[in-house]
Amino acid sequence: MTDKEAFFGRQLPFRAAPAPDLTATPALKALGSRLQCQRCGHWLGPTDRLANQAWYCRQCLQLGRLTSQHKLYTIPEPNQLPKLANGGLTWDGELSAQQQVAAQSVLAHVQSQTNHLLWAVTGAGKTEIVYPALAWALGQGWRVAWTSPRVDVCLELAPRLQSAFADVPQTVLYGNQPQPYRYCPLTICTTHQLLRFQAAFDLIVVDEVDAFPLATSPMLKRAIDHAQKPTGCHLLLTATPGEGLQKRVARKTLAVTYVPLRYHGHLLPQIDLQIAWRWREQLGHGRLPLRLIRQLRAYQQAGQRFLLFVPHVADLALVDRALHRAGIAGGVTVHAADESRQEKVQAMRDRQVSFLVTTTILERGVTFPNVAVVILGGDDPVFSTAALVQIAGRVGRSAQFPTGEVTSYCHSYTRRVRLARGMIARLNLQGRRQGGRP
Numbered sequence: 001m002t003d004k005e006a007f008f009g010r011q012l013p014f015r016a017a018p019a020p021d022l023t024a025t026p027a028l029k030a031l032g033s034r035l036q037c038q039r040c041g042h043w044l045g046p047t048d049r050l051a052n053q054a055w056y057c058r059q060c061l062q063l064g065r066l067t068s069q070h071k072l073y074t075i076p077e078p079n080q081l082p083k084l085a086n087g088g089l090t091w092d093g094e095l096s097a098q099q100q101v102a103a104q105s106v107l108a109h110v111q112s113q114t115n116h117l118l119w120a121v122t123g124a125g126k127t128e129i130v131y132p133a134l135a136w137a138l139g140q141g142w143r144v145a146w147t148s149p150r151v152d153v154c155l156e157l158a159p160r161l162q163s164a165f166a167d168v169p170q171t172v173l174y175g176n177q178p179q180p181y182r183y184c185p186l187t188i189c190t191t192h193q194l195l196r197f198q199a200a201f202d203l204i205v206v207d208e209v210d211a212f213p214l215a216t217s218p219m220l221k222r223a224i225d226h227a228q229k230p231t232g233c234h235l236l237l238t239a240t241p242g243e244g245l246q247k248r249v250a251r252k253t254l255a256v257t258y259v260p261l262r263y264h265g266h267l268l269p270q271i272d273l274q275i276a277w278r279w280r281e282q283l284g285h286g287r288l289p290l291r292l293i294r295q296l297r298a299y300q301q302a303g304q305r306f307l308l309f310v311p312h313v314a315d316l317a318l319v320d321r322a323l324h325r326a327g328i329a330g331g332v333t334v335h336a337a338d339e340s341r342q343e344k345v346q347a348m349r350d351r352q353v354s355f356l357v358t359t360t361i362l363e364r365g366v367t368f369p370n371v372a373v374v375i376l377g378g379d380d381p382v383f384s385t386a387a388l389v390q391i392a393g394r395v396g397r398s399a400q401f402p403t404g405e406v407t408s409y410c411h412s413y414t415r416r417v418r419l420a421r422g423m424i425a426r427l428n429l430q431g432r433r434q435g436g437r438p
């Protein structure tokens with residue numbers, strides 16, 4: 001990479017020009033009586049000053065401190081990229097008929113450079129559905145970013161894209177990444193990293209668009225808009241769009257492609273609701289709802305493995321003890337900060353344990369064949385509508401075991417649970433029209 005390439009479509013802060021022929025703008029720009037950070041869009045407050053009286057931005061500190069003594073240097077994106085034959089696609093897998101239809105729709109929207117939502121249920125194979133559109137874009141010499149608010153999604157995705165597009169130079173960007181930046185046709189990065197780009201990408205694929213923190217962060221939404229060229233477009237991927245996106249779809253201000261069936265052609269499992277009055281107080285006394293105990297015992301007798309979701313880390317020990325007392329053994333508890341998290345998840349995969357008691361950390365991205373899912377306290381605010389649908393999606397992911405049970409024990413039938421069941425019902429209605437099996 002030449003020194004110049006580091007500036008293509010990026011905005012990098014320096015106190016003095018690091019090279020000739022760069023376009024420079026003040027990092028903090030005065031608009032009226034206030035200063036706005038040109039990297040993240042934050043409006044500075046009266047106390048955002050250093051001892052030397054320079055102003056600085058608090059919001060994007062993570063990327064290095066930006067002050068009124070800095071300028072942002074850039075070279076407008078020149079697309080000095082190879083036009084790869086076949087878009088560099090080396091993937092030899094095959095799309096199902098349903099995936100094929102969705103892939104054609106995604107491709108058509110990318111070709112016409114329109115923003116677009118791919119709403120694909122968990123287990124639909126949404127990454128592969130995007131391959132034809134991605135190959136077309138790379139074949140045009142487009143610069144493409146595939147971004148997610150979650151670093152684990154990026155880390156899981158990078159090797160998959162590297163093997164599916166083996167001929168495409170790729171760079172992976174996240175906080176503390178070990179590799180230096182490279183100018184490449186395909187950039188895989190956390191949404192935070194897009195703050196370093198400006199009008200760089202012809203296409204931005206936003207994976208898990210509903211995931212924290214993107215859903216609630218105006219800064220990250222702005223980062224996507226800024227990193228995209230004015231002529232560019234974005235493709236949003238999700239299994240569970242939030243209410244804002246659903247409204248845009250309903251008002252027809254955002255085009256959508258639905259994939260209501262999983263790759264094996266089965267419908268999503270519906271959440272079975274069980275009212276467990278005052279389960280929280282019961283748990284405080286060391287007891288679990290009787291129906292829950294019976295259900296789990298029946299699972300154990302049938303050799304059915306399961307995931308038991310609870311709202312909070314503090315609930316894990318209580319539930320674990322109550323299960324022991326009820327004679328339900330053979331499982332382990334796991335949570336986000338658990339040092340043995342990976343080992344425990346692997347033990348479940350290797351069938352060394354018969355169940356996991358867990359918090360919402362396992363809501364996405366984790367696949368075990370043939371598990372049942374039980375949620376204790378699905379009415380707790382920690383379980384958003386999206387989280388409930390994602391958790392239900394842990395069931396029936398493999399073609400060998402495409403069905404299974406999802407049960408939620410709730411003190412009351414909350415709006416979030418109702419919306420989650422409504423979303424699954426609507427997707428399944430569409431799925432049935434496409435010949436989906438229960």
Ligand SMILES: [Zn+2]
Nearest residue numbers: 037040057060
């Ligand atoms: Zn900033």
